[in-house]
Amino acid sequence: MKILAILWFVVTACWATPVTVYLEGRLTSTYAVLIVAQQAGLFAEQGLQVSLVAGRGEEEGNRQVVAGTADFTISKLSSHLIRCCNHSLPLVRVATLIDRPLQCLIVQPKINSVAELKGKRLGYRASLGEIAPLKLATILANVNLKITDITLVPLTSSLVPAFLSGDVDAVLGECCPYELNNIYSHCSQVHIFYYEERGIDGYDPIIIIAHRHRPENVKAFVTALQRAVDLMHYSPEQSWKYYSQGVSEKASYANKTIFMQIAPLLVKDVGLLSIEKYNRLAQFMKRSGILTKDIPQSYAIDGSL
Numbered sequence: 001m002k003i004l005a006i007l008w009f010v011v012t013a014c015w016a017t018p019v020t021v022y023l024e025g026r027l028t029s030t031y032a033v034l035i036v037a038q039q040a041g042l043f044a045e046q047g048l049q050v051s052l053v054a055g056r057g058e059e060e061g062n063r064q065v066v067a068g069t070a071d072f073t074i075s076k077l078s079s080h081l082i083r084c085c086n087h088s089l090p091l092v093r094v095a096t097l098i099d100r101p102l103q104c105l106i107v108q109p110k111i112n113s114v115a116e117l118k119g120k121r122l123g124y125r126a127s128l129g130e131i132a133p134l135k136l137a138t139i140l141a142n143v144n145l146k147i148t149d150i151t152l153v154p155l156t157s158s159l160v161p162a163f164l165s166g167d168v169d170a171v172l173g174e175c176c177p178y179e180l181n182n183i184y185s186h187c188s189q190v191h192i193f194y195y196e197e198r199g200i201d202g203y204d205p206i207i208i209i210a211h212r213h214r215p216e217n218v219k220a221f222v223t224a225l226q227r228a229v230d231l232m233h234y235s236p237e238q239s240w241k242y243y244s245q246g247v248s249e250k251a252s253y254a255n256k257t258i259f260m261q262i263a264p265l266l267v268k269d270v271g272l273l274s275i276e277k278y279n280r281l282a283q284f285m286k287r288s289g290i291l292t293k294d295i296p297q298s299y300a301i302d303g304s305l
Contacts, residue, residue, distance in 0.1 A: 016049035019217055022061035022073040026054045027247045029258045030206070031074065032239075033097055033266065037228035039242035046220035062091060065211050072221060078204040079131050082282050085299040086291045093278075094303030095208040095222045095270040097229075101195040102205045102265070105139060106163065106180065107170040109189035114198070115143040123153045123168035134288050136172055139198040181258060201284050202277050208270075212298060222303040225270050232263045239263065271304025
């Protein structure tokens, strides 16, 4: 039986189509679905030989897809895709892994409400550009505050050290459960304000992006992802075994905890597209001056069709 399995793997590898996927950084639980699909042989079942490449930031993945040196990349914000398309990059959303906001506003224990941020220092990821202040302005408007009422501190590295050291009174854009778990482990009394409860329009935080004019492997790739998502939903323990085999990080209790928190956040249908939600976000960005022109209607599709 083992010999047959090896022969099947060899034969499959010979006729499989090579596919390259660029990640934002090193392999972590953010990319759990991809790793599970790879280790469980789900890509191979679809005739794909997938290589996962650890990139150096989201922009690199976009450039690789546009240049044709990568087939897919991962974007952590649908707003980022919309901004890229507004700059005429031929990119398209083909699948969604998580469709609910993961980012949040985290404040020090001494601050009990958003209104108390007046006069305080707030750190945010500089890589988010103009979208972070826009989201913050929306949150502050609910309590009659403006951006000018606080001091913005753009940070190029992790926000967690600046927050824990007290250099900033709050951080915007940290993700659940990643950085939030880290902060909780050091300071359990922090206050959390979730985007969806503070007037932020809905968006997809983790999506799969392809080249708009090269759809050849999209359906097979999305089909494999769907099967990996189903596996993570219904067999999380088995999925964890696949995941831990495919990453170099230690199979620790903390890493398993994050993996198990990620699994239920995954969408049920990765290809399913709510174009209305994307268009609402695009209109919000246009009204705010981030978009300079209308984006093409083909910037998001259902990759499973």
